[in-house]
Amino acid sequence: MASDLINVNDAGVLTLTVSTSAAGTSLDHELVMESREALRSVTRGKLDAGAIVLRGAGKNFCAGGNVAKFADAPDRGDYLRGLADDMHSMIEFLWETELPVVAAAQGWAAGAGMSLVLHADVAIGGTSTKMRPAYPGIGLSPDGGMSWLLPRVVGAARARHIIMTDQILDATRALELGILSEVVEDDSVVDTAYDTAAQLAAGPRGSYSAIRKLLQASATNSLTDHLAAEAASISALGNTAEGIEGVNAFLEKRRPDYPGVR
Template identity: 75%
Template sequence: MASDLIHVDDNGVLTLTLSTAAAGTSLDHGLVLEARDTLRAVVRGAIDADAVLLRGDGKNFCAGGNVAKFGSADDRSDYLRGLADDLHSAIGFLYETQLPVVAAVKGWAAGAGMSLVLHADVAIGGPATKMRPAYPGIGLSPDGGMSWQLPRVVGAARARYIIMTDQILDADQALSMGILSEIVDDDAVEQSAYDLAAQLAAGPRGSHRAIRTLVHESATRSLTDHLAAEAATIAGLSVTAEGVEGVDAFLAKRKADYRGVR
């Protein structure tokens, strides 16, 4: 990992900073590539991490793609296809890590920034947090998985309405729709998101992976098949070191030490 904006700390939190104050906190292509390579290393076991924190290093989480670079590209189609492919590769590896993902959504999350928020398991914002699809405003269509994920969060009809009319969602609206998980004071967004990521990092890896997998796959399974998957998963986890530690700690009325049994 070449940048201090992308790193794993002693708590097992992999911080991925995807925008900076430069260029109006637009999505930084270089950081996207670094995040992709880092997540791929996690998948391959070359880097050890227990949770992921998505953040921006400016006043906004991410204000979307760098439209000025779109306009100056010699071949806009080729340029945008490359950007989309790189972002989508990073998102694919994010899912493949099977790690819990927390987003610190301060300020604006627009365009690809809003797409990234939708891929977090938990998204924490503040009263000043705002979201906007932004794509129709420049005559383009979504990327970053927005048109796949948003319908799963708010429903297809509402997703079409939000994207096609380029709705600006304030924090309360995003919370009520389930896009944000919690609203805290604006100056506490970063720390609250990090603290939660650290809490999840100290928790049971197997349980978190199973929860993410079960929830994601529930949309394409019948109830009967899903109940079978739940039964197999809980039985399998019960004999893992973390499963044994969790039950034993509960019976002994002590806090489980999941890191100690990894």
């Protein structure tokens, strides 16, 4: 792994950098591929991590795809299909890890960048953060799961409006809509994201995994089916080392030591 862009720190946080200052902080295809391999390693038990931070290494989180490269491709459709397939494969592994995901959404998160922010469980923005679907502006349609996730976050009618009119959402509006979880000063975005991820990495991994599964399933489950899933989940966790530690720590009035029982 590229030590400064894709790595796991001492707190167990896996950094996935999706853009750099090169090419206007557009989505970096090589970093997407490196991120996919790191996530694959997590799912195969070859890399240990407790949480993930998605970030950009430049002034923006990610300003979208590299449109200049779209234009240079001999077959633009084929090129775009390849880019989308690669990013989607990375996203599938992101979900397969079952780890909490935190986005450090500084500056612009446009196009694919906005899509990636939507995959975060916790998205930290700055006062200058801006988001934009961007796809209609270049005559294209969303990728990265935007058209699946945004309706689940803001509702179908708002999602249609935001995407089709290519709205620019400032930090306040993105927070109101639930796309951002928290807004901090611009120079605190990355540190806040890492602090949040470190807290999650030290927490009950089984609990977080179960919460993510239940929340995802809630969109299509009936209430009866979902109540059954919740009952099965809490029952299974009750007999895990983390579940036992959490209950015991509560009764003993101490902070639970989840890393110590893993």
